[in-house]
Structures are given as C-alpha cells and as structure tokens.
Amino acid sequence: MALVAEHMTRTLLSVSEEATLAEAAARMMERGVGAVVVLDGERVSAILTERDVMSAVAAGKDGSALVSEWMTRHPETIEPGDTMDHAASLMVHGGYRHLPVVEEGRVVGIVSIRDVMRVALADRTPRGV
Numbered sequence: 001m002a003l004v005a006e007h008m009t010r011t012l013l014s015v016s017e018e019a020t021l022a023e024a025a026a027r028m029m030e031r032g033v034g035a036v037v038v039l040d041g042e043r044v045s046a047i048l049t050e051r052d053v054m055s056a057v058a059a060g061k062d063g064s065a066l067v068s069e070w071m072t073r074h075p076e077t078i079e080p081g082d083t084m085d086h087a088a089s090l091m092v093h094g095g096y097r098h099l100p101v102v103e104e105g106r107v108v109g110i111v112s113i114r115d116v117m118r119v120a121l122a123d124r125t126p127r128g129v
Contacts, residue, residue: 002119004087005080008101008109014039015048015067021056022063024048035098035110038071042106046071049098077102078111084119087111 014037015024024036028050038046048071056070078087078099087099091113101109 002084008111017068047075
C-alpha cells in the first residue's frame with residue numbers, strides 16, 4: 001500500500017499572510033504548482049490555491065490584494081504515514097486538490113491530486129508493455 005511519505009513533495013512552497021496575491025501567484029507559476037502553504041512558524045495556518053486566486057479575481061480584486069484576505073484557513077491535512085488511498089478519499093470528499101502533510105504538528109510536505117493519480121495509474125498500468 002502506497003504511503004503519502006513516498007509520494008509527497010518535500011520542497012514546500014510557502015508564503016506569508018502579508019504577501020500579495022500577485023507575489024504568491026508568481027511564485028506558484030515559477031514552481032509550476034497550484035497551491036502554496038501559509039505558515040505560522042513551522043505549522044500550517046492556511047493554504048492559498050489557484051481556486052482562491054480565481055475567487056479573488058472574480059470578485060474584482062487585483063494582484064495587490066493580500067493573501068490573508070483570500071487564503072483558506074485551517075486546511076485539512078494528512079500525515080506521512082497515511083495511505084495515498086486515504087489522501088484520495090479526503091480530496092474527493094472535501095473537493096481538495098492539495099493536502100499539506102503534517103508530522104507532529106510540523107509541516108513536512110504537500111501531496112497533490114497529481115501525486116494521487118500517478119500512484120493510481122502506476123497500479124493499473126500493465127507491466128512490460
């Protein structure tokens with residue numbers, strides 16, 4: 001059974017609450033990711049996703065709006081020892097595409113729907129073809 005620790009991204013992209021949406025979006029584009037974690041020390045306080053940025057744009061905000069105004073506070077998290085099946089279940093039922101990975105209260109990575117799909121496809125792809 002595939003574990004989150006085996007498939008999560010450990011090089012976490014984070015921003016502060018005081019960052020602007022333009023700064024956060026630019027960093028997300030540079031890294032090719034759809035979410036950044038907002039930290040309070042080493043703890044997750046929020047997540048800012050592509051969906052949050054789209055909500056701000058749809059509300060008429062520009063890039064100078066603050067991350068703190070649009071971030072999703074207290075996001076669902078997962079632990080490294082949890083299974084990828086559990087991650088998939090949380091994502092499907094919660095409508096998420098990213099889950100911060102937390103160990104002993106400290107963020108250690110992030111797992112995305114892409115990670116889940118890679119595992120699912122590897123499990124179903126015929127070997128040696």
